[in-house]
Amino acid sequence: MIGIIGALDEEVALICEQLAECTTLSKARYAFHKGKLGQRDLTVVKCGVGKVNAAICTQILIDMFKCERIIFGGVAGGLLRGLAQGDVVVSSHVVQFDIDLTAFGRRRGELADKERLIPADPDMIQAATEAFDRVTETSDAPPTMMVGTIVSGDSFISDPNTIKWLQREFGAACTEMEGGSVGYTCAINEIPFVVTRVISDSAGEQAQKEFDAFLSQSSEMLCNLITETIIRL
Ligand code: ADE
Numbered sequence: 001m002i003g004i005i006g007a008l009d010e011e012v013a014l015i016c017e018q019l020a021e022c023t024t025l026s027k028a029r030y031a032f033h034k035g036k037l038g039q040r041d042l043t044v045v046k047c048g049v050g051k052v053n054a055a056i057c058t059q060i061l062i063d064m065f066k067c068e069r070i071i072f073g074g075v076a077g078g079l080l081r082g083l084a085q086g087d088v089v090v091s092s093h094v095v096q097f098d099i100d101l102t103a104f105g106r107r108r109g110e111l112a113d114k115e116r117l118i119p120a121d122p123d124m125i126q127a128a129t130e131a132f133d134r135v136t137e138t139s140d141a142p143p144t145m146m147v148g149t150i151v152s153g154d155s156f157i158s159d160p161n162t163i164k165w166l167q168r169e170f171g172a173a174c175t176e177m178e179g180g181s182v183g184y185t186c187a188i189n190e191i192p193f194v195v196t197r198v199i200s201d202s203a204g205e206q207a208q209k210e211f212d213a214f215l216s217q218s219s220e221m222l223c224n225l226i227t228e229t230i231i232r233l
Pocket of ligand 1: 075076077155156157158175176177200201202203204207211
């Protein structure tokens with residue numbers, strides 16, 4: 001069983017539409033859609049925004065739905081000049097940037113019991129990057145894709161100083177609000193994961209406008225990236 005998580009309707013709706021033999025089960029306040037995509041068994045959930053929602057859904061996918069791999073798909077704010085709207089970042093690592101135990105001599109994002117940057121699964125990274133190649137192969141002007149660190153915190157970033165800090169502190173490619181907690185939950189359960197993010201905004205002063213304008217456009221790309229990733233697992 002593969003678990004698929006997105007924070008928003010736009011990020012999971014099209015994937016749910018593709019599910020055959022779909023049944024829906026509610027747990028806590030989340031609706032889990034279980035079905036088949038080709039030969040693969042999937043459970044898809046919209047977790048809502050933020051790290052706590054994402055962690056709860058990840059644990060439910062692992063415990064109740066026996067998911068053996070987790071894919072998170074969604075949009076993110078780009079932190080590098082070379083990343084524009086529509087470009088794609090696949091997680092090499094994830095980190096919760098708002099963990100702060102510096103008072104105890106730890107680096108930002110570092111907890112006592114885990115590596116600071118949590119590595120995504122190499123086979124799933126490969127599947128996600130090959131999925132990108134497949135999805136964009138007929139495009140005249142294909143977007144850019146990179147594998148890099150994805151940072152997560154419970155804030156929507158729209159500030160140039162924070163962009164600079166996230167880039168310098170974590171070597172981050174993009175920022176979002178869920179991936180770090182999905183990665184953390186997967187790591188402590190020893191479940192492989194990957195996060196695929198389509199850039200919706202530049203995390204700068206115009207971020208909210210850019211995000212609103214782009215969100216509905218991202219659905220098809222995300223659905224294609226995730227379904228092509230699943231085929232390769
Ligand atoms: N998701 C998409 N854009 C984002 C941003 N700028 N900050 C946090 N999460 C995001």
